Amino acid sequence: MIVLGIESSCDETAAAIVNDQRQILGECVLTQLEHKVYGGVVPEIAARCHLEHIDEILEETFKRANLKPQDIDAIAASSGPGLIGGVVVGVMAGKALALALNKPFIAINHLEGHALAARLTSDVKYPYLLLLVSGGHCQILIVKGVGEFERLGTTIDDAAGEAFDKVAKMLSLGYPGGPMIEKMAALGDENRFVLPRPLQNSHDCNLSFSGLKTAVRKIIESYAPDDNIEHAILRKQDTADICASFQKAATESLVYKLQKAIVIFKTKYPQGKDLVVSGGVAANTYLRNRLQQLADTEGLIFSAPPIRFCTDNGVMIAWAGMERALKGMYNGLDFKPRPRWPLDADAPKAAGAGGVKA
Ligand code: KG4
Ligand code: ZN
16 A cells, blocks of 8 residues: 655645555655744745645655656545645645545544654554644644544643744744754753743643743843843853753653653553654654653653654655555545644544545
């Protein structure tokens, strides 16, 4: 079985082809640089860029895989949640190929793409505990199977990646902020600034980053003669120390709530062995190291996708498509892209319930 995956829900136009032997036959990612000057993704510009580049990305992916469109068995496209203009471009490209080739179409929840990515590269078995941390989402879930998610906690305000991006913006480090914060943090003293660990007193697994972000803002303001962060006079070392202290606080907030989630996971699923992190923030080595330590302490096996498959890519969509295709979970060409699509909401229909089969 060979599946093509298409990703276009944010600022990466990407495609990949994988087979059921877990081999990546070809892949291609274009990260849109057009947004850098705006300090964040501009939806209209993103949609236009996806439209301009989707054909060449698909062509290049087939070329790298040394395959022809007729060689694939199914087409999967990231169909939400995300910026709807971009999602529509990828879904339309996927449906057009499916129609022209008479192959089945699979609508992938972008978050499911992140959630299952580690199963392509590591021997992760259902059920597993997942920390999903991206630019738009921050959730702790139990992944029981394809399309079967139990959410234990979520952020009540900002996503983890959003917090990294906003702190980076306050420090004029550019977009996306996560990689820049990580780079600066490596040069800094993580114990210099005392920052809050939000929601530590709540008994649930929910997370919050807005208080942490505000605390960072106050520190930066204290370096400005008029309390305006744009006028803050920071030495490189001050910036590095802020980044390191923030990265530590954000990571410890995640670890703290994961500890609570592990208790629930072990009680409900004693057979579960794996702790997985995924999503763009999972590219952060400091976080990965802390999660490895946590898993060691808790007797769990820690897995994360290789760093390049943490941020948005076509491989994770192709692999989620493969997992669905192997179960015959296809969608009709009337599937409507969903700008909002919670992971634990209704799963796409299985074959036989309106699905198109080759
Ligand atoms: O999964 P992703 O590529 O897109 C979404 O689905 O949102 O995640 C992007 C997010 C951005 O907020 C970016 O700052 C963050 O992932 N990120 C990182 C790192 N690399 C990317 N955050 C912390 N450390 C990193 N190394
Ligand atoms: Zn993503």
